[in-house]
Amino acid sequence: MIGEITVGALLAFIQLLNHVVWPFSGLAQVWGTTQESLSACERIFRVLKEKRQFTSFPEALAAFQESNHISVDKVSFSYDEGNRKILNDISLEVKENQFVAIVGHNGSGKSTIFKLLLGFFPYSGMIKINNKNTNEMTYGELMQYFSFVSQDQYLFSGTVLENIRYGNLQATETEIKTLLKNLKFDDLINHLPNGLAIEVGEGGSGLSGGQRQKISIARAILRDAPIFLFDEATSALDYQSEEQIQEVLLNFKNERITLVIAHKASTIKQVDYIIVLDKGEIRAKGSHNELMNKDAYYRDLYKEYAAGETV
Incomplete structure (x- = not known):
């Protein structure tokens, strides 16, 4: 009948709705993770730009x-x-x-x-x-x-x-x-x-x-x-x-x-x-x-x- 929905159809609708809504609700989390990653990249690139002080691990001096x-x-x-x-x-x-x-x-x-x-x-x-x-x-x-x-x-x-x-x-x-x-x-x-x-x-x-x-x-x-x-x-x-x-x-x-x-x-x-x-x-x-x-x-x-x- 018009205006009615079966229990199965309702459950299917809710499941499909979750698939539609989830990507949008996850955007905030993805955005926060992206900002953290960008900050980490800045620190990594800063270290990589440092002048290398030695090219091999220095051996200890004989005592x-x-x-x-x-x-x-x-x-x-x-x-x-x-x-x-x-x-x-x-x-x-x-x-x-x-x-x-x-x-x-x-x-x-x-x-x-x-x-x-x-x-x-x-x-x-x-x-x-x-x-x-x-x-x-x-x-x-x-x-x-x-x-x-x-x-x-x-x-x-x-x-x-x-x-x-x-x-x-x-x-x-x-x-x-x-x-x-x-x-x-x-x-x-x-x-x-x-x-x-x-x-x-x-x-x-x-x-x-x-x-x-x-x-x-x-x-x-x-x-x-x-x-x-x-x-x-x-x-x-x-x-x-x-x-x-x-x-x-x-x-x-x-x-x-x-x-x-x-x-x-x-x-x-x-x-x-x-x-x-x-x-x-x-x-x-x-x-x-x-x-x-x-x-x-x-x-x-x-x-x-x-x-x-x-x-």
């Missing part, structure tokens, strides 16, 4: 070529002009064979010191490595001095073996396996399906935080640079694994400089020298025993670290 020494002289830094200084008039010296910890509360400027050593940001003052002003080096020359492990592990799509080998592209699989055994990282060989040949995703997807850290540490040690920088490099490891890493670093410190940023009492007690930061300034320097005897701020900080390990 014995020269006596290693870091000098930081009255260095200050803020992310934006006029803002609060992240570092204020920092001066320190680190010599060959020293195992040094930088400690302090969050936001005190510990990681920023590493970023400036690595040439990530401009700063006021002077940083010298082996009496050479780092501002006068190319980025490739500067990178020859460092093996760096950050709080965030940067792994690439490929096998575990390939990710470790980025530290030294000439290293053989046998050399890498020997290094892992010396580091007591045998689980990367024995406990992973296919061992070092296992494929991992971008960023190390499919691996635990501890496994990613072990790969990053092995890669840095394989690089064998004159200066090791470890920024909370063992935060995801259990106590036993951390002890093994500290033992290796102590054995490696000859003819090298090892700088660690630490929040663990067990790490701090192992080092030769400690630099205490507070609100971007150096509050105290010395050995663990010296600082425990003379500096109340360090004593309280150490107690916080120790309490955190026993929780």
